Amino acid sequence: MVQRLQYSGGTRLLLTPNHSLSWRANVRIWLALCSLSLTIAGLMSLAGAWLVLPFAGLELAALATALYLTARACRRQEVLTITPHQLQLEKGLYHKQAEWKLPRPYTRVCLRQPHTPVAAPRMFLVFREQEVALANFLNTEDAQALISILRSCGLAIDTPAPTAPALWL
Structure with a gap:
């Protein structure tokens, strides 16, 4: 699930997997x-x-x-904070376990298309040689919603050209 949180300094998103049962x-x-x-x-x-x-x-x-x-x-979560100068990604299970701070002007979102048509694209925040996986637990609809929010925030999104499936004869 993708939820916008109240934040005065920019955009803050709470990313969690779908869990239907408590x-x-x-x-x-x-x-x-x-x-x-x-x-x-x-x-x-x-x-x-x-x-x-x-x-x-x-x-x-x-x-x-x-x-x-x-x-x-299903209790994992990620908090992505987008400010004019910085992207901050926090990941954790019950509390913050890892944190990345990346400069916004030089960080891009890289999409990798899945091998199956029903899987969601994998997303990465890329800065120089550093790649950080972003919300790899989202389903296809939530991933598309996140991509549109990231685009509306002005982030550069790299989408590789789709490759034709190999035919084995």
Whole structure:
């Protein structure tokens, strides 16, 4: 998601991945799947297939791990501040973990087209030899919205020419 924040010195954008479920909703879904899976595994173990129980437990542990890692990754955020003289990008999970300050007149946004037609273009802030990935978690619509905001702020955006797909015969 791309959100404009109130900032008097220029433009400030909050960039976050889309997350449709809260942590509570993820836990509720996991508990519902646990009750269903353990009921089926319990009935099968009563029928003599007791070996189903440990595998059901492993499956539920793997699902819990996947839900946790996905929910944690959806908590990342980036704050891009655009002032007349500087671009400041802050990245972090629960607090600021990394920060870049780049001179605005000499920094450009480089777009790299994805290999698949449904993926969003990857964006980088480029200054001299330094490349900083910008919001690589955005979907296609949010990436296009960010590109249009960056264009309206007057940033130079490099879009490489599309290459024809290779044909393998």
